[in-house]
Amino acid sequence: MPVPAPNLYPPFNIVRLSHVEFAVTDLARSRAFYVDTLGLQVTDEDADCIYLRAMEERGHHCIVLRQSDEASARDLGFKVFSEEDLDRAAQFFKGRGLPVEWVERPFQSRTFRTRDPFGTPLEFYARMDRLPPIHQKYALYRGVKPLRIDHFNCFSPDVDASVAFYNELGFRVTEYTEDEETGRLWAAWTHRKGGVHDMAFTNGRGPRLHHTAFWVPTPLNIIDLLDLMSTTGWVSNIERGPGRHGISNAFFLYILDPDGHRIEIYCSDYQTVDPDLEPIRWDLKDPQRQTLWGAPAPRSWFEHGSLFSGTTPQEPLLKAQPIIAP
Known part of the structure; x- marks a missing residue:
């Protein structure tokens, strides 16, 4: 099927991807991986949750690690341009018959959760708490x-x-x-x-x-x-x-x-x-x-x-396979 022509005037303005939450089964072990090994920076944490950002990011977090009995991926976060775009986004998803749930998210302004037509969990917001820049604090750089x-x-x-x-x-x-x-x-x-x-x-x-x-x-x-x-x-x-x-x-x-x-x-x-x-x-x-x-x-x-939380995967329609290593 042909690739669709670019849609230069969408119903609302998504700026970029923003963050993802991972349900993890051993928060201390995950902290050792993401913080001590990869080098992400802790911006907030408690006994059940850790918020992380990378060195050039001003937003409060790009990864959220949350203790859970089962590992899964939760909402994929996207930032929109304005609060008006956020309302237009909510109306768009409602108009497609997709769920819209307004939720409270620490360190974010108004946020709603939804899903794409296959069930991928998404969340949208316009503003996240801004933190001081650290990209020139070279003593903090570690890992990758x-x-x-x-x-x-x-x-x-x-x-x-x-x-x-x-x-x-x-x-x-x-x-x-x-x-x-x-x-x-x-x-x-x-x-x-x-x-x-x-x-x-x-x-x-x-x-x-x-x-x-x-x-x-x-x-x-x-x-x-x-x-x-x-x-x-x-x-x-x-x-x-x-x-x-x-x-x-x-x-x-x-x-x-x-x-x-x-x-x-x-x-x-x-x-x-x-x-x-x-x-x-x-x-x-x-x-x-x-x-x-x-x-x-x-x-x-x-x-x-x-696996995404609350989503049941479907088998692919296309059965073709690329070259795979032996």
Whole structure:
């Protein structure tokens, strides 16, 4: 199916992705991973919850870790431009017959929860508490030196339908993978903030969260993280990489937190600010699509993902598969 034309005048203005909450089964162990190993900064914490931000972020949090009996991914957060956009967003989702629940969120202004048509839990807000800048407090930099949250990638049972819905919200496609036999989308990368993606979709049993990505300064930071993880008890949490993606041109590493939530460490992609920029097409069987150097991804990368709370995944409509490492 053809990639939809960019929707330059959506019904409300999403600025960017913002944050995600993870339900974790051992808060202390998760703290050791995200704070002591990756280097995210604690902005607030108590016995049941930890709020984190990266070094360039002024908003209060980009990750929320909450103690739970079962691990899961909770709402994917997005910031809208204004309170008026927030009201327009609520009306949009109501008009599509999707649930809208106004909720209280610490450190955020008015916030509502909803779901996309497949059940992916979303929340929208216009204002979050601002914190003093720390990007020049170099004594705080440690781990992989994470600068900012970059994107989400979700398994979708129907990537064409996911792209069509998020196109209504103003997400523009930058790159996509097409199955030659059926002409259907196998994966797509869509953005709001002018990078390669804020929200990506991968064909698979879903909705499930495939990964959350953090931007870091250089590929050398990723090498440093690998050295650190391999000598501090985290070597088995290294899943894939390092390498360079064909799609996005980014240098990457995929790792798993103590509950199996996948994190991508990411740098060196490109800007896509122009609203009329033509998306880049990739064939599903192109060996350089996954990794520019030709190395295929492991099977776990195509099958493992975080369950969303309160959502039952569906099997994908498209049965095609890319090249998988033996």
